Amino acid sequence: MRRLNFADAINECLDQEMARDPSVFVYGIGVPDFKGIFGTTVGLAEKYGPNRCFDTPLAEDSMTGFALGAALKGMRPVHTHIRADFLLLTLNQIVNMISCHNYMTGGHTAVPLVVRAIIGRGWGQGAQHSKSLFSYFTHIPGLKVVAPATPRDGKGLLAAAIRDNNPVVFLEHRWLHWIEGEVPEESYEIPLGVAQIMRPGSDLTLVATSWMVIEAVHAGKILADSGINVEIIDPRTLAPMDMDPILASVRKTGRLLIADYDWLNSGLSAEIAANVGAACFGTLKQPIERIGFAPTPCPTVRTLENHFYPNAETIIRTVEKMLGRPPMDLTGVDFFSHERRFRGPL
């Protein structure tokens, strides 16, 4: 099948959705500029004109409320933010207005809109350009939250998000944009709320979100070489969470490790753990373990970032500990190839 990187897959999805449905429009700070949000919005303004793909003033609050007004009049806005941290400027609209509008009107007003935002590590991004904010949004009834990890999922889930009649927060890790994978050329949907098993295994269940899926798959290969078979599950949609495959897996393995790309406190990992604890109490062979960001603001310098962010090595060491295995020799394994791709501000 044709291979594409994640950024081009997102771009192709937006292009196909705008071609398919004239009510879809794409906007946000920097959306039509020459960089086009890591390449994901490149060419759309040229093809569909300034009425359907446009830049905005630096006004996240109003530009989010604007999406609600347009959605109520039958449009399907896709509002894009180059950093998820800027979503904190939109919370009144997302949480007080958008998430509950349909409920407040007794189901009379669908709000079909997508808020896309880029999350995660780059190069020296520090405390204000690096957040994931998963549980900020998964906490709120009425919002769907999606965090794809492969180009195929990125394209299919974004199409489903745009066609959904509910507000959807769509969070893309920036490093995913250069990851390549098989992507069908035609337009397709991957349904929201359906998890995916990335690797089958019987020794331990590993649930990973967003970029941690990439790290988990890397770790899973190394663990398999030493005879440890972890079952890796990517929920893909964080709300509503597809718990059934996770519960089925834990019933099989008796062990659960959650590798969330976010802080642990009051986070999505705690929610998954609570659900598994309630449903699989009798079958768990040991306490559930969680991996996530260090409990600090994100530091800027790379040496500190390397301690702040978990990666494949963190996963391997935690799995070994859970299974009572001695630490394997990881000399020569490269755990920081993505980090080193940054040589300056990108």
Next chain:
Amino acid sequence: MLNTNERLKRLIYQTLLIRRVEERVIELYPSDKIQSPVHLSIGQEPVAVGLCESMSPKDVLFTTYRGHAYYIAKGGKLPELMAELYGRKGGVSGGKAGSMHLAAPEVGMMGSSAVVASTIPHGVGAALAAKLQGTKQAVITIFGDGAIEEGVYHESMNFAVLHKLPVLFVCENNALAVHTSLAQRQAFDIVQHAKSYGINTTVIEDGNDLIKVGDIAAKLLESLRAGGGPEWLMVKTYRYKEHVGPGDDFDAGYRSRSDMEKWLATDPLYKYPEIVKEMEADVKTEIDRAVAFAEASPLPTRADLLTDVE
């Protein structure tokens, strides 16, 4: 075309209906049948009536938590309003809106919010939709003088002017934000400030002048439909009752009864007592029916709690 007298009568009827609905709410309030806090429109009804006069159901309006007047003036059904205030299944939103989140999208009353200024950008987004869809629909977004202090007001004005969107910004200026006067809150002149965005501004000093509000709104809406870009209108008005709740609060110390008396002089319901008298019976019948509908409607159940989230 209605002659002037017929037109005035129609506007007065609407104003009276809203006033008497609000007074019925006050009467019912001690019974605890009304299931949400109420921000009554009494004193401000002529603004809503005048603004909505020339709006078709396809023209859309976003407003505030002081929204009963707009719901009625825009054509929302009265029994469903009363049932909503009662929190009943037959309410316009089945008891999930109450007083503060009224909406009747089928007549273009798109929503109202309890968070000041939050619906201003909704009007701007709806105006973009109207422009892209080529529907020639006009949009009004209503806010109070307090909302002008919020950043989202400024963001919304900038974008609407920049993109020439068909939205009428209406500042319903009662010179109070809860219990704080405008002079205690604002360092700038609202109108001069609005002008700095390059938007046409209009000010109506007497929001009780039904004909004037109606005429000016009609002219501004026509300009929007013709593609003339956004317009800005301030209508001065006065809230007779407390910020929230059914009572008077002239003894609270933040305003005086004489402030209200100035407005009573032009209040159309006092100015045209003969016309009002003729209409009282019909208005009462209409409200009695609405209350009876609300009383007869069942309360929602646990199953209703879980619907409409998505």
